[in-house]
Amino acid sequence: MIAALSLLGYALALAVAGPRLLQAASWADRAPRLAIAAWQALTVTVLASLALAGLALTFPTVTVSGDLAELLRACVMAIREQYASPGGAAAGATGAVLSLAILGRTVWCIGAGLAGMARERARHSSILDIVGHTDTHRGVVVLDSDEPAVYCLPGRRRRTIVTTGALQALDEAQLDAVLAHEHAHLAERHDLILGLARALASAFPAVALFRTAADETARLIELRADDAAAARSGRLTVAGALLAVASGGIALSPAVALAAGGHGAAAGVRRLIPPHQPLGSARTAAGSFAVAALFALPVLLLGGPAAAAAGHNLCPDANVSASTAAR
């Protein structure tokens, strides 16, 4: 019961404090990849802690002993004892429902989200086959449109698409930079990273953490792709390319203009203009350690403190112990 409560508390604390800390972190924009990993760790840990809390309620903890048969016997006793009382049985059932609901909902929404994305992509791709022109020299598909736009279509037939408007707005060096940006998206599978973050946001719409994580991930993968392009073409070239495309596309369709009310593109350009200050290796290592610790803590909460203090441990699989006891 104590393990379950600690896990619930941990999940709650993370869900409330985590996004605030990460959004306030000044290092996030300097190390977008680490920040993306931190958001992933945060969301997965909150989910895992809740699922483990359910598990801890379902299976009681018992005193660890060196003798396996002894341990299993103690386990069966503990389970019988818990489920003999109505309160214990109710807690166990609640825990099982909590765990299954979280796992089921997560798996379902991720599956549905990825399948939906794949369908949309296939449809987009089939239209592109007919209306786009292939530029084999640059390895891109060109669309006849005055609206400057460059984007990529991930998946099995991954392609980068450039409109004629963008080709006019960009010089050769800038186009190279933009293509490096898109290739970074494709090579690092940003579509999957974003797809998973958005699937969690749609799975638990009431939890602000997941919505924030998805929005921040969308922003951070752009910064990461900018950095990859800057490594190839130089920061000012990338900034110039971003600016050329974005300021050429002021007269956008209403839906796009609405989204552009934010300052995503402008902030991206602004970030690229001063010289780059990547996070030092010591701070990157510290950050990576903190991310790993987020994951490790629920496991310690479940087994560690109890085991250390009173020699408690999570009961192994109930079916196994029951069958062993029957012998």
Added chain:
Amino acid sequence: MPKFGDLESAIMEQIWRADGPLLVREVLDGLDRGLAYNTVHTVTEILHRKGWLTKERDGRAFRYGAAAGREKYVAGLVTEALSLTDDRTAALVGFVEGMRPEEAAELHRLLSAAREQDVQA
């Protein structure tokens, strides 16, 4: 033998370029690829089934016309690629978002100042 998608694309190209609906024979002549009549007819029928072409009877044959202009499809794709609000866009984040003119002007100034500094350094 061209790839199937290529042929679809080439047929649509012919019909978009023409003034009005075309007979399969006319499409075939325009393609100038030495293809069999049946091949072109089959692919034209497929395009009709997919909703790309309209079909009307003309004597013993059929005339095929574009269901919508090329611009409409292109605009649809571009809008879709740029619709950042949609959580399930097929495309991954367009490189573009619009920008307010005054914001763009300020960034242009900052950028050229930084370029000058770079040249001096």
